[in-house]
Amino acid sequence: MKTELFNNVATVDADLLVLFVPSEGELPAATAQWDEKLNGQILALREQAVFKASVAQTLLLPSTDAAQPAVLLVGTGKDALSDMKLKKVVGAIGSQIKGLPYANVALAASGLAVNERGSDNVNTLLAQWLNESFYEFKGFKQDDAEKTTKVETLLIEGDNEAAVKVGAATAAGSAFTRQLGNLPGNVCTPSYLASQAQQLGEEYGIEIELLDETKMDELGMHCLLSVGRGSDQPSYLIVMHYRGGKEDEAPHVLLGKGITFDTGGISLKPGAKMDEMKYDMCGSASVFGTMKAICELKPALNFTAVIAAAENMPSGRATKPGDIVKTMSGKTVEVLNTDAEGRLVLCDALTYIERFKPQSVVDIATLTGACIVALGSVNSGMYANKQDVADALKAASKEAADKLWQMPLDEEYQQQLDSNFADIANIGGPEAGSVTAACFLSRFTESYPWAHLDIAGTAWAGGATKGASGRPVGLLTQYLLAKAN
Missing domain, CATH: 3.40.220.10 (Leucine Aminopeptidase, subunit E, domain 1)
Structure with a gap:
């Protein structure tokens, strides 16, 4: 149209x-x-x-x-x-x-x-x-x-033709995001997401890198690999490079959680509404949609999109509660709950991103039910280790009418992640669940400016209007356009 x-x-x-x-x-x-x-x-x-x-x-x-x-x-x-x-x-x-x-x-x-x-x-x-x-x-x-x-x-x-063009391109990205999110888990697998990246590469001429399980194992990404171990579907780290800026200019990076279906693993979820766990890859879907919008608009910036894709299933090979896995950073994690898997795939991806020496990194994830309890379906939760990144996201949120709310990342919350047996536990108890999830991720972002968007409440709707929302493609597109301008 x-x-x-x-x-x-x-x-x-x-x-x-x-x-x-x-x-x-x-x-x-x-x-x-x-x-x-x-x-x-x-x-x-x-x-x-x-x-x-x-x-x-x-x-x-x-x-x-x-x-x-x-x-x-x-x-x-x-x-x-x-x-x-x-x-x-x-x-x-x-x-x-x-x-x-x-x-x-x-x-x-x-x-x-x-x-x-x-x-x-x-x-x-x-x-x-x-x-x-x-x-x-x-x-x-x-x-x-x-x-x-x-x-x-x-x-x-x-x-103003540019204003309308931004809106139309954002809508195209949003439609791509919604389509990926709405696809059933037997279609939209980690391999399917990898194929979608390859199609974007062919359509727009962007550079695509696909890291399979062998390559991730060589890099020491055992935390990410632990999540997909119970599945017959192979995991992937998907990297897409849009290069519209100067050759030596460091990129801005978006990282999406791509759990294409989340049973909870051995810490199995209840059966009611488990079908909605096909939406657990909406963080990655929003990054795909943003890449499409940026490729349509062709701004002058360097932008790298990273997708941590896996399927979380229970089987005889699956990671068990109490298992200890080693991250790419060298830190060890005690997996107390296999349903807190998003942070496990993201932490290795956050370490991998260090090689790009990024200007900023924003990860987007349907990470915690606790964020829905705190903010409902109106605001996405936002955490940041640098206030200028948070302020840039707030400005983009206002421009895009795509709401977020800054949440605390105080040092006092970190102690909830203490483990008797490993460097860090993957859950922090019943209190402040969205905050402690962000605290976990923050331990892998010390070398660059970073923000985390918890979109568990905003990425899709249930009930009679069930479906992916396309958020926060508008926010992310405006964030990157502002970096170009």
């Missing part, structure tokens, strides 16, 4: 025109201009309370004139929109237009007032969220062919 700009509702070539209507007061200029064409019909509908223009309310006005577009009225309420209400408005537009028989849809975006956001930023979010609203998980139902929308082009009112 194409996403383009237009600058005048009077001359836009569209089959459907989306106009924004506040519930009281004057109409926005573009809406007022069209209201004149309709002989005051929009104001009349509002005054008669046929269309009250409450937030996200919609009303379709079909056209009887082949030369004029149909009009979709969208309510914005009486005040400037919050980010949450803007998303609600965009969701209402998406649900309406994807089922209508219109190929070219134009949005009079100047009619949107959003708190603390300029028009260019609003247009980026419009382009992203509208494109995201067309995502459908396909490939496994007989009626998939019927899910295709008639919309071919989205036209957004504005004059």
Whole structure:
């Protein structure tokens, strides 16, 4: 689907025109201009309370004139929109237009007032969220062919092409992330993730390195390997290099947890909702999606993506509670719970990343249920060993309307990871579970600026709306674009 700009509702070539209507007061200029064409019909509908223009309310006005577009009225309420209400408005537009028989849809975006956001930023979010609203998980139902929308082009009112391009590219990355996340574990294995990296390499010309179990064993990555030992699926460390900056410029690195299915291993999870553990690779999926968005936008920076991919299964070969494994760093870990496996694959990957001498490292992981208890599904948890990395992520979070909350990484929490038998235990007891998981990772990041995003609560939704969210591709894309700028 194409996403383009237009600058005048009077001359836009569209089959459907989306106009924004506040519930009281004057109409926005573009809406007022069209209201004149309709002989005051929009104001009349509002005054008669046929269309009250409450937030996200919609009303379709079909056209009887082949030369004029149909009009979709969208309510914005009486005040400037919050980010949450803007998303609600965009969701209402998406649900309406994807089922209508219109190929070219134009949005009079100047009619949107959003708190603390300029028009260019609003247009980026419009382009992203509208494109995201067309995502459908396909490939496994007989009626998939019927899910295709008639919309071919989205036209957004504005004059900054780059803003819309960022939104569209982010949406493409988000769709890639959601598709990977939604795939079942019998399809999306560590080997499948490796093949997806190779496809990205072929499509965009980026350099791909695949470290198999033999190579990881030679490097001493026994902690990562311990997680996949119970599975018949081989583990991989996947490395993707985007080189858009200067040749000698150190990269920014994103690291994704790629547990393609997590049974908990010998510390077996309860059966209820275990199917959702196909989403335990959403950290890696978000890194894949961010790489796709960056490759589309081609910013001037060096960016390396690393995926620690394994499947956590119980078997006679599986790691047992109480086992001690050696990390690539030389530290030993007492595995008290095999269901705290994400930190075990990430710690070796964090050590491997030292060879890139990175400017910054951000790992993204569906790491702890404790983070869901603390922050729910609104904010991702963020930890950092350098405040400037945390501040950069906060700024990207604000720009992308992709929320995070900085959590503590105080030294006092580290003692919960003490072990009688090894350098470190892989769990820290019932208190502050998300914090102690971050403390574990922090012990492998002393040589570079680092942050950790715990996305256990934000990477997917359960219940009737079950599916991967695509977060935090928007945040990560904005973070990297800011580094380029």
